[in-house]
Amino acid sequence: MPDDPFFQLSAEEKQQVQIERLQSTLNRACRHVPFHANRLGVLGMEPSDISALADIARLPFMERADFSEHYPYDLFAVPLRDIVRIHTAPGTTRNPTVSGYTAQDLDHWRHILGRALRTAGIGANDILQIALNPGLANWGRDYKDGAEAIGASVIPNTPLSVEKQLMVLRDYKTTVLITTPAMAGHLADYTVEKGIGPASLSLHTLVLCGEFIDPEFRNSIETGLHVRTWLHYGLSEIPGPAIAFECKAHDGLHIQEDHFLAEIIDPETREVLSPGSAGELVLTSLTTRAFPLIRFKTGDRARLLEDPCPCGSTLMRMKWDSERTDDIMNIDGVNVHGNQTGFHLKEMMGMDPRRVSYRVVHQQGRKVLEVLMEMNDAIFSDEIKELEQLLRRSENRLRENLGVPVTIRLVESKG
Known part of the structure; x- marks a missing residue:
């Protein structure tokens, strides 16, 4: 793992950081966003009532419908003059999901992406190519910023045919490709179809994002392209990719716990489940200033792992499941x-x-x-x-x- 102090914090130290950041997030959200203040008021609660991480279970959930109903800026926790970037993604109704970022938020995302990329062994000597479909254009920008922050040379996301993508891979001597599992599989099949051997490419690393990948399919991609793959988890609506990422052990995905608090709930009863139980992943942002998430129901199925990871990091891991708890369809990483x-x-x-x-x-x-x-x-x-x-x-x-x-x-x- 990279030299990152947060990776080695004890459980007590980590929880202290998380509760301080959670309280700060709740205070800011309730002070500036009526949606959050009103929901706590109905429950007769104030942010100060959350004094331990377990208390978060007392708070109501956020769902995708909330984003559309409060379109475009009603969930922003800072004035528009402090917003330096605005992202748009398909919502659950005719209104899209709109998320904003302050300069500090973008700094956090560069750190989040840089950490995940460094963990995959990516650095200043790499030429990194981004190949994501238009629905993940926001992620393309995030990955570009994160890769540039660690000194890698970046070929930004550009919609190209598989033939042109392969030409860029070969001629530009790309060493790292960031793409979705479906697009990676298409590329692997195309190289076989055209008789292009992996030895003609400089590619050694694939970062796969946007959707779960079946282990057998993953193995076929690694074998076909002679690469090592690293899986990242994120949200296509908000706030971005690499909320969780694989380490060299490839045994679950480490959650970026200094930026997000994760829970697993029963999708039917909405009760919090114990670590190791499978259910719906719920995320709360801890450092996001512009667009805080408070117990956002992702619809993704997962389970949390508490046992130590062979890589030595104390960041909690999750096992990501292919099934969802809602009727959303995932198409190359874009939720529809x-x-x-x-x-x-x-x-x-x-x-x-x-x-x-x-x-x-x-x-x-x-x-x-x-x-x-x-x-x-x-x-x-x-x-x-x-x-x-x-x-x-x-x-x-x-x-x-x-x-x-x-x-x-x-x-x-x-x-």
Whole structure:
């Protein structure tokens, strides 16, 4: 692990840092964000009532719907004049999720990303290429900043075909690639298809982010490209990537506990579960000034590990599960909610959302959101060309709003 004092703190020292930062976050959130102040007021609580980490279980949860309902700036805990960057991501309704960052927040994210990259052995001698789909453009900027902070040479995120990505990998002598598991698999398959041997590349490290990866699929990528892979966990809406990251032991992901407090709850009862139990991951930000998260329900399934890690770090680890506790679909790292897709289809085509279903499919090595739309009189046209044009316009509109590839198929009505 990198030379980082927080990695070696005792449990007592770590908890002291966390409770001090939690109290500071709660005070700032309740002082400047009516949403947080009102929710504590309903419970007859004040931030001072949280005097130990276990007390956080008394606080209400934040959910994705809260971001859309308080669009755009109502959850900001600082004045707009202090905001230096604003990120936008698809929400759960027609309103996107908007998150802001102060200069201090961006400094924290450079530290968060730099720590995770250094742990993967990445440094000033590396040429790092970022290949993420447009829906993760914010992450591309975060990874660029973090890599530059540790002195690596960076090829910023640019949407390119797999052929062009491979050309850049080879010609620019890229040593580290940051991408999603799906895109990494597509690249590995393409090199085989074109007869390009890994020896022709300088690549030795893949940082995989955005979605869970099956161990067998991961092994096939490592074997096909002759690389070592490192998994990062983050949130596609807010605040960013590498909230948790793998160390050299590759046995769970270390949570950046100086910046985030993690809990596991039962998704049905919402009760906090003991370490080792599988459930829904809940995160509270400890250092974020502009856009604090207080017990945010991520929808991701995980379990916390308390046993010591062979790498020597005292940062708690989590085991990330492929399943979710909600109906959100993950497409190359971008979370897509069916409700949001339904809003757009109703607006564009007058389509009843109840007549629409969704699934994730693979097309040409990429994950695609397939929208299955029942035929009805509202969209049926005697002019086939007119109907096809309507469908193509709708696909383009969805791609722009969701940040993922979309295809629409008409299916027979179920009555």
